[in-house]
Every structure is written in C-alpha cells, then in structure tokens.
Amino acid sequence: MPAACDDYMPIHKFQVGQTVFLSPSLSRNVPGGEYTVTKRLPEREGQFEYCVKRANEPHERVAIEDQLSAAP
Numbered sequence: 001m002p003a004a005c006d007d008y009m010p011i012h013k014f015q016v017g018q019t020v021f022l023s024p025s026l027s028r029n030v031p032g033g034e035y036t037v038t039k040r041l042p043e044r045e046g047q048f049e050y051c052v053k054r055a056n057e058p059h060e061r062v063a064i065e066d067q068l069s070a071a072p
Contacts, residue, residue, distance in 0.1 A: 012040045012048050012065075019071040022052060022063055030061065034071060 014020055014037050024032030035052035038060055042049070050068065051060045 010043060010048070012050075014040070014050060014065070014068060014070070016040060020050075020052065020068045021071055022061075023067045023069075025067070030063075035061070035063075035068075 016037050016039060018037045020035055020037055022030065022032050022035050024030060031054075033054065035054050037050050038053050039051035040048065041051065041062070044064075047064045047066060049062055049064050052063050052068070053060045
C-alpha cells in the first residue's frame with residue numbers, strides 16, 4: 001500500500017562533515033564561501049537549519065538550507 005501524503009517526512013539535504021557553499025549575506029555580515037556542516041538542526045519555519053564552520057574561523061554559524069549549496 002503506498003504511503004499517504006500525510007506520511008511525508010522531509011529529510012536533510014546535507015550531511016555532517018559535508019563541504020558546502022554558503023551564500024553571503026551583507027545584511028547579516030556573513031561572508032560566503034566554503035564551510036563544513038558540523039551539525040544538522042531541526043526544521044524551523046519549513047526549512048532545516050545547519051551549524052556550519054569555516055576552516056579559518058573559530059566559531060560556527062547557523063544557516064538555513066536555502067543559503068547552502070553542495071560543493072562540487
């Protein structure tokens with residue numbers, strides 16, 4: 001029996017340890033570029049969030065899935 005539409009469960013697009021590109025955001029002072037996903041966070045307002053870290057920065061940032069794209 002096929003699953004009902006109500007049974008749809010969204011899944012994270014990116015995995016922990018994956019290299020991703022973060023779109024820059026001048027209004028939030030977020031530099032774009034290459035980041036590594038350090039943690040997957042729950043869905044919020046219809047989108048998953050992720051903790052990402054840039055190699056040359058000591059801190060992590062939180063990014064929504066729409067701000068990220070997979071590295072080639």
